Amino acid sequence: MNELDIGEVARRAGVTASTLRFYEEKGLIASRGRRGLRRLFDAEVIERLALIALGRTAGFSLDEIGRMFGADGQPRIERGKLSAKAEELDRTIKRLSALRDGLRHAAACPAPSHMECPTFRRILSSAGSGALRPLAARKPRRLISKGGDRTTNGKD
Amino acid sequence: MNELDIGEVARRAGVTASTLRFYEEKGLIASRGRRGLRRLFDAEVIERLALIALGRTAGFSLDEIGRMFGADGQPRIERGKLSAKAEELDRTIKRLSALRDGLRHAAACPAPSHMECPTFRRILSSAGSGALRPLAARKPRRLISKGGDRTTNGKD
DNA sequence: CCTTGACCTCAAGCCAACTTGAAGTGGCAA
DNA sequence: TTGCCACTTCAAGTTGGCTTGAGGTCAAGG
Known part of the structure; x- marks a missing residue:
């Protein structure tokens, strides 16, 4: 069926x-x-x-x-748009990588307070200048409600 | 001052x-x-x-x-939290990288429609399964309002 | 026959992170 | 002294992506 x-x-x-x-x-x-x-x-x-x-x-x-999607339903995704998104994504990835490295450093950093760690301060300034938009901190979808539409993913 | x-x-x-x-x-x-x-x-x-x-x-x-921040104002950031975020970020980066590659491929792909491209379909299924949360598509902050608080960044 | 439960509609609510608007205040240059 | 305009407050609005709630429909099973 x-x-x-x-x-x-x-x-x-x-x-x-x-x-x-x-x-x-x-x-x-x-x-x-x-x-x-x-x-x-x-x-x-x-x-x-x-x-x-x-x-x-x-x-x-x-x-x-x-x-x-065209009216017909065919995904008419313009290739130009795709590569534009790919490049945007690539820039995002680069920033996030830098950030990740910075966080790792800060986590391992021996300085008594983060503010005294030069690396941390460096990340700080680059984060300030960088126009990286925040990753969505979307609320972690509730998996279960009580009745009715329990057609949620999760324990099913 | x-x-x-x-x-x-x-x-x-x-x-x-x-x-x-x-x-x-x-x-x-x-x-x-x-x-x-x-x-x-x-x-x-x-x-x-x-x-x-x-x-x-x-x-x-x-x-x-x-x-x-502690009540004192000192950034009391737990190092554990930092590295947890770093790892989370790392996972995000990996997914985004795969996605970027997929997009690039799709953009260059010779298949007449994306749905006929095996690579595209592969990305599709990994995107479906992956719990990667969307990057925030935050609205690109308005730079200028008309009066009053024009203390915005932008043309300054 | 009656209940159950998965579906339905429509409107309203929610969340974060701000922004906007209206109405008022006051510091400072001319 | 005057007038400008950057500041102030407070409440309400915005956006995107759903979720929730109230109240209803329907097919099947006990």
Whole structure:
């Protein structure tokens, strides 16, 4: 059977049902139809959701991702955009690497207080000047609510 | 003169005055006192702001950062926390690197549509499984409002 | 027949980290 | 002395990406 109900999709894609409804509302995914009230998705949606996850991971907003699919559903991702993102990502990676090294140093640093450690101060100034935007400290998605849509990933 | 008014601090630290008031309210920074209504900061606050920026960059929330300063103002950053963050950062970097390579490949890939490219599909599945949280796509701070607190960085 | 439970809708809520707006104050140069 | 305008306060708004809640529908199993 190629028709998945929302719970099944949720389970397979690792998102909640409400997220799926939200994505549908935003036009990021579509259901093949309904059986009664219930949405039926076909299995391709899983792939699409992976694509969406990929886009999110790369730092695209949902709106941007939405614009990347043609009306037909084909992912019409412009290659230029991809490489632009790749380069942006590369810059981010470089900064993060420097930061990681700095943190490691500071963690191992023998100076009594971090402020007395020259390396730490150096990171400090580069962090100040660098326009690196914070990594999202998104709240770690709740895995379980009490009733109803328990179609969450997690213990299932 | 060691006493900076809020505008000066804002300019030097590259944040808006409202951000500084907000940070003060949250207890992340403190002003040395007031001249009339106006806050006076001493120059050390710049360093502190750099520290805050560093923390943000590393993915700490403002609350977490707040907890890192002792009541005295000394940055009591636990080294364990630093290295934990460093390792977290390292994992993020690894994922981002894979993603970057994937994007580069997809950009250069000769397959007619991305979905037909095996490499792309591979990235897709790893992005799906990986719990990499999206990089913040924070809105690119507005540099200028019309009046009042124009103490923003930017054209200055 | 009745309950259960997975689904449905729609509106509202949440979170962090700020920003914006309205209305007021006061330091300082001319 | 005057007037400018950078400052002040406080409350409310914004953004993105969902989540939560109330109240409802429906198919299947006991």
